[in-house]
Ligand SMILES: Cc1cc2nc3c(=O)[nH]c(=O)nc-3n(C[C@H](O)[C@H](O)[C@H](O)COP(=O)(O)OP(=O)(O)OC[C@H]3O[C@@H](n4cnc5c(N)ncnc54)[C@H](O)[C@@H]3O)c2cc1C
């Protein structure tokens with residue numbers, strides 16, 4: 382049982398989340414973020430790193446360890462972690478609710494933080510300015526900018542690519558991103574006191590896994606379009622969950638439902654890191670939000686359901702206060718939502734969390750490194766798995782590891798080539 386010993390090992394053994402913090406801290410002469418041949422955002426080595434630089438990366442990287450969790454101020458649920466507050470809700474602003482991925486709670490909280498003067502801006506993820514199929518980090522200071530960066534981008538992003546410069550700027554800001562991005566920020570807070578002073582709020586979405594950019598190019602191909610012609614692309618939003626939408630420079634438009642996109646034989650790979658992720662529900666965040674799906678026959682349905690509803694939780698006292706303040710100020714609306722409803726609706730995250738211990742066992746047996754998940758109850762959750770679940774998870778990961786299918790290209794390799802990967 383061991384953690385990765387270098388950035389090369391983190392990337393090549395499939396443990397990198399693509400957050401971008403390492404490249405930001407060490408600078409562009411050492412590492413640059415780019416799309417790997419597999420279609421994931423990864424640090425690309427510009428020169429060999431010295432021992433001190435390697436150590437600096439290992440200290441903060443969520444591919445090596447998730448530590449420095451937000452203080453558990455409530456007894457944690459075995460699967461979903463500490464919940465100081467649990468509710469369902471949505472943004473009160475109609476435009477935010479419509480455009481956002483779900484009910485717009487994350488966007489509404491971000492707008493509230495800026496408009497109340499709590500922060501100078503929000504670091505989040507938006508559409509890349511040079512490619513509507515790619516993503517880039519955005520530092521937004523106005524409602525319009527924050528709303529323009531709403532919605533879920535089911536593709537690679539490097540939200541912490543500019544984190545060092547932002548900390549150096551002295552600005553105070555909120556962060557919105559994936560649970561693993563927040564985990565890296567909490568790691569960074571342990572070695573850089575500016576993080577807690579300058580980033581008072583960390584918000585996350587619930588996350589079941591992030592696909593390779595090849596998935597996005599495959600969606601474009603299935604619409605019968607050339608990726609070079611696309612000038613607008615949305616995965617969801619503009620409804621709930623909202624259609625996958627594509628528009629071309631020539632004026633052609635296509636759309637299809639969430640299920641038509643993700644549950645109709647679309648070929649795509651999730652990051653290997655996502656398959657062994659113990660924190661899909663954002664335990665390091667102050668507030669985390671996911672879908673509050675309509676339930677049909679006891680199961681979540683993804684059919685279009687009009688105005689969106691989030692399920693959201695406060696993980697910290699600060700997060701709970703933020704929700705209370707945003708409610709009083711009229712930015713969000715919420716209603717009761719029980720732990721039993723959460724367990725039924727997001728059982729996919731229960732299944733996944735129970736599997737992690739057994740997947741890590743498969744890696745350990747084959748000498749592979751894996752992240753250290755202190756405080757995320759991996760053993761406790763794993764012991765709640767059935768024998769069938771344990772065996773399937775263990776055997777699947779063992780086989781994957783033996784076939785080297787947890788591996789990714791070296792950090793010195795080239796970049797993703799759309800036509801080669803998607804033809
Ligand atoms: C990869 C991925 C997997 C997900 N898996 C699940 C799941 O299993 N279950 C579930 O209930 N919900 C999942 N979601 C979350 C869901 O899609 C909504 O984001 C969530 O319900 C919050 O809704 P909202 O309306 O409040 O978000 P919005 O108000 O639309 O805000 C979304 C925020 O997320 C940021 N963001 C979008 N894409 C990325 C990205 N790739 N990296 C970093 N930041 C990003 C945006 O900048 C914005 O600030 C996933 C989202 C993503 C991106």
Ligand code: SF4
Pocket residue numbers: 388391392396397398399400401402403404423424438441442443444445565
């Ligand atoms: S997880 Fe983040 S910090 Fe770690 S190697 Fe990947 S990009 Fe760098």
Ligand code: SF4
Pocket residue numbers: 398559560561562588589590591652654655656658659660661
């Ligand atoms: S599943 Fe986990 S590792 Fe993968 S993108 Fe989501 S939070 Fe990050």
